[in-house]
Every structure is written in structure tokens, then in C-alpha cells.
Amino acid sequence: MAAEFIKLYEENPDERKIKHIVELLKNGAVIIYPTDTIYGLGCDLTNRKAIDKLCWVKGIKPGKINLSFICEDMSHISDYVKNLSTPTFKLMKKNLPGPFTFILPANSNVPKIVNANKKTVGIRIPKHNIPLSIVKHLGNPLITTSIKDDDDIVEYPTDPEEIYESFKNLVDVVIDGDFGKNTPSTIVDCTVEPAVIVREGLGELIH
Numbered sequence: 001m002a003a004e005f006i007k008l009y010e011e012n013p014d015e016r017k018i019k020h021i022v023e024l025l026k027n028g029a030v031i032i033y034p035t036d037t038i039y040g041l042g043c044d045l046t047n048r049k050a051i052d053k054l055c056w057v058k059g060i061k062p063g064k065i066n067l068s069f070i071c072e073d074m075s076h077i078s079d080y081v082k083n084l085s086t087p088t089f090k091l092m093k094k095n096l097p098g099p100f101t102f103i104l105p106a107n108s109n110v111p112k113i114v115n116a117n118k119k120t121v122g123i124r125i126p127k128h129n130i131p132l133s134i135v136k137h138l139g140n141p142l143i144t145t146s147i148k149d150d151d152d153i154v155e156y157p158t159d160p161e162e163i164y165e166s167f168k169n170l171v172d173v174v175i176d177g178d179f180g181k182n183t184p185s186t187i188v189d190c191t192v193e194p195a196v197i198v199r200e201g202l203g204e205l206i207h
Contacts, residue, residue: 002168005160007176010034013133022137024172030054032147032167033134034177035070035126037099037185037202038156039163041171042131042142045069045113051143057170058145062114068101068122069141070131076141080121082107088190091207097127099202103189113143120191130177146184156182 004024006017021031028050030043041057043050055062071077074092078084081104092102106121124144126132135142147163148156157163160176167174186203189196197205 003164003171004173005164005168005176006173008130010129010177013130015133018130018133018137021134021173021175025050025134025138025142028053029172030057030170031173031175032163032171033173033175034128034130034160034180035099035124035144035185036097036128037126037181037183039147039158039160039180040070040131040144041147042070042144044138045141045143051114054143054145057167063116065114065116065143065145066122067106067110067114067118067120068124068144070124070126070135070144071141072132072135073125077104077123080107080110080141081105081123085193087193088195091188091190091195091205092123094206095203096125097132099126099185100124100205101185101187102195103187103191103198105191122187124185126185128177130175156180156184158182 025044028047030053043054101122101124103120106118110118110121158180164174183202186201187199189198
């Protein structure tokens with residue numbers, strides 16, 4: 001069955017549609033959705049079946065996935081991260097919500113989620129109402145990854161209709177949140193101090 005194609009507006013996402021998407025996520029759906037950078041591929045991190053499907057769509061083994069979580073705010077983070085230092089907390093506070101992925105030491109909850117020996121986790125709090133509304137109603141973060149292979153030299157897809165045509169038989173929902181950007185988030189490694197930018201993306205880090 002082809003994926004649902006759901007139109008949402010960033011300024012004021014329709015709550016009824018958000019709740020519908022959340023119900024699907026709770027039942028194991030994999031979705032494609034807009035962020036403040038590129039379109040993302042995501043699922044409920046508490047749903048084992050959904051994580052396996054997300055990895056299948058991405059073409060990787062569950063143990064090999066580089067984990068990033070979309071969180072609603074900083075209060076979620078301590079559930080998945082250990083030893084968050086004061087400098088790191090301040091750095092994140094200054095730059096989130098925003099187009100950044102912060103790599104942090106994972107606590108013991110993270111390996112259980114994916115059945116893999118993961119030492120780090122990426123944290124995203126995008127400055128975009130659609131994923132933030134989804135996470136808020138879901139009650140826990142989304143596992144997220146990009147919809148293209150990181151080694152692929154082709155630009156990130158930005159047109160939701162084209163994304164739908166490519167993924168409609170692979171995922172359960174594609175959210176049309178208008179054209180996305182084709183520059184990913186800036187990745188900041190906070191497992192070392194001072195933190196190091198490991199990928200220059202859309203975000204300019206404020207120290």
C-alpha cells in the first residue's frame with residue numbers, strides 16, 4: 001500500500017493530522033518529514049519493528065546505524081546521554097533549537113534501543129514546528145536519519161512530491177512541509193572538550 005501524503009504548514013501544523021501521524025508512529029510507521037535543514041527519515045525510538053524497517057529503507061543493518069534523536073527540548077536529553085558537562089550544556093543551550101546535531105556519550109538506554117553497542121548518540125532539536133509537534137505528541141524522541149546515502153554525491157532531495165514518488169512504496173507517511181533545504185545540519189562532537197565541528201552544515205555555532 002502506498003504511503004500517505006500529508007500536507008502540513010510549519011507556522012501552524014494541524015493538530016488533528018499530527019495526532020494521526022503519531023498514532024501511525026506508535027503502530028510502527030516510518031515517516032519522512034521536514035526539518036530546519038533537509039528532509040529526514042524517522043520512527044518512534046520505542047518501537048523495535050519500526051527501527052528495523054527504518055534500517056531496511058536506509059539499506060543498513062540496525063547495529064550499523066548512526067543514531068540521531070529528534071528531541072522536543074533539552075529535558076529529554078538526560079534520558080539518553082551520560083555525563084553532560086556544564087560547557088557542553090551551555091553550548092547546546094545557546095544553539096538549540098537550530099540546525100545542529102550534537103554528538104554526545106550515550107548512556108545505557110541507547111544500546112537497548114537498537115540492540116547494538118553504541119557509545120554515542122546524536123541529538124537534534126530542530127527549529128521547525130512540524131517535527132517538534134510530532135515529538136511533543138508522541139511523548140518521546142524520534143530516531144532520525146537522512147533520506148539519502150551519506151556517501152552519495154547527489155544533492156539532498158528537497159521537493160516533497162519527488163520524495164513521495166521515490167519513497168511511497170518504502171515508507172508509511174511522507175509529510176509535505178514545503179520545499180526543504182539541501183544542506184544538512186552542522187555536526188558537533190561533544191565527546192571531546194572543547195567540542196569539535198566534524199561536519200560543516202547549515203548551522204553556525206555560537207560559542
